[in-house]
Amino acid sequence: MARDLSVERPPGEPVFLRACRRAPVPYTPVWIMRQAGRYLPEYRELRSKVDFVALTRSAELAAQVTLQPVQRYPLDAAILFSDIMTPLQGMGIALEFEPGPVVREPIRTAAQVDALPSLAPERDVPFVLEAVRLARAGAPRGVPLIGFAGAPFTLFCYLVCGRPSKEFAAARTFLYAEPHAAERLIDRLAAAMAAYLAAQAAAGAQALMLFESWAGLLGPREYRRFALRGARRTLAALRSLGVPLIYYANGGATLLEAIAELDVDVVGIDWRTPLGVARRILGPGKALQGNLDPAALFAAPAELEHHIDAVLEDAGPGPGHIFNLGHGIWPETDPDAVARLIDRVHQRTARR
Ligand code: CP3
Numbered sequence: 199m200a201r202d203l204s205v206e207r208p209p210g211e212p213v214f215l216r217a218c219r220r221a222p223v224p225y226t227p228v229w230i231m232r233q234a235g236r237y238l239p240e241y242r243e244l245r246s247k248v249d250f251v252a253l254t255r256s257a258e259l260a261a262q263v264t265l266q267p268v269q270r271y272p273l274d275a276a277i278l279f280s281d282i283m284t285p286l287q288g289m290g291i292a293l294e295f296e297p298g299p300v301v302r303e304p305i306r307t308a309a310q311v312d313a314l315p316s317l318a319p320e321r322d323v324p325f326v327l328e329a330v331r332l333a334r335a336g337a338p339r340g341v342p343l344i345g346f347a348g349a350p351f352t353l354f355c356y357l358v359c360g361r362p363s364k365e366f367a368a369a370r371t372f373l374y375a376e377p378h379a380a381e382r383l384i385d386r387l388a389a390a391m392a393a394y395l396a397a398q399a400a401a402g403a404q405a406l407m408l409f410e411s412w413a414g415l416l417g418p419r420e421y422r423r424f425a426l427r428g429a430r431r432t433l434a435a436l437r438s439l440g441v442p443l444i445y446y447a448n449g450g451a452t453l454l455e456a457i458a459e460l461d462v463d464v465v466g467i468d469w470r471t472p473l474g475v476a477r478r479i480l481g482p483g484k485a486l487q488g489n490l491d492p493a494a495l496f497a498a499p500a501e502l503e504h505h506i507d508a509v510l511e512d513a514g515p516g517p518g519h520i521f522n523l524g525h526g527i528w529p530e531t532d533p534d535a536v537a538r539l540i541d542r543v544h545q546r547t548a549r550r
Pocket of ligand 1: 233235245278280282283409
């Protein structure tokens with residue numbers, strides 16, 4: 199299974215990192231959100247023997263799963279195998295994955311907010327940092343490792359609501375009922391995630407990504423007050439590290455004017471907003487990442503090519519595009535469709 203794909207990659211700075219800087223690239227780089235996960239038979243095989251939390255807590259196994267997709271496919275980046283809730287477990291929050299995260303004692307009061315401990319990454323989540331070191335050491339040449347964290351508002355949603363939800367009603371009512379406590383919680387999470395991401399960079403992560411999966415729950419005013427505030431505080435602390443910063447907002451179509459204010463290198467766009475529209479709002483100073491609908495991988499092969507080409511066309515001919523899905527890949531996806539996707543992007547964009 200493990201092919202040596204490094205021979206196919208050009209020498210010099212990895213293509214993915216060049217695209218993050220909006221520098222010229224020999225082809226459009228591609229990676230896939232949730233690429234280390236359940237659509238891969240080798241992941242399911244391992245998961246039949248080891249439960250999810252144990253996987254995230256074993257540096258060796260987490261590094262192995264991180265590398266599974268880049269050993270199978272000529273992807274242009276690896277993303278650390280972990281979960282956005284893993285650092286919160288490290289801070290002492292009791293939770294289970296069923297398979298989404300379920301928090302045993304949701305945070306509902308100002309007193310609980312003030313009692314939340316801070317995160318010392320090397321003490322609280324050493325296995326994550328060791329996984330970063332191992333994955334970095336084992337990644338094929340030219341395949342950078344992306345470290346990640348949940349954005350403060352998205353973590354807030356799980357902490358306050360206690361479980362995945364469509365409306366996250368408890369989290370949203372907390373914003374209105376206890377706005378100052380909500381801001382304090384967001385700020386604490388921002389400080390913790392800044393420390394967490396800085397530690398990942400120190401351990402070898404070559405780009406850092408914040409997942410704002412629940413941005414779309416908010417109108418622009420609350421988005422700015424809570425979510426953007428948290429993202430800005432997290433990212434500001436990382437600016438001096440010299441690694442590209444990526445911010446992905448799911449459901450962010452009406453929030454792009456606000457997102458344009460964030461000091462990031464790359465903005466991840468979901469499938470609902472054409473990349474050309476995002477480009478006009480975000481301006482020329484940010485690279486874009488995205489945004490094929492994860493459902494498109496279920497199209498017939500010729501149709502899939504057509505949908506991929508449409509995304510490339512929306513992205514335009516200029517530099518600063520990283521191909522990805524608009525949200526995480528679905529577990530039912532055919533692994534062969536992923537192979538076809540990557541080849542199509544590379545072939546179609548190869549600079550002659
Ligand atoms: O390949 C990768 O992207 C790296 C690994 C990764 C996981 N979770 C592994 C995982 C990443 C980057 C995440 C981020 C994550 N986790 C997000 C943000 C991205 C997004 O999809 O919006 C969110 C919201 C979570 C919370 C979470 N964890 C949910 C909702 C679930 C269950 C449903 C689902 O989408 O899988 C999880 C569990 C989880 N995290 C699994 C994996 C591979 C499945 C666990 C299993 O193997 O049973």
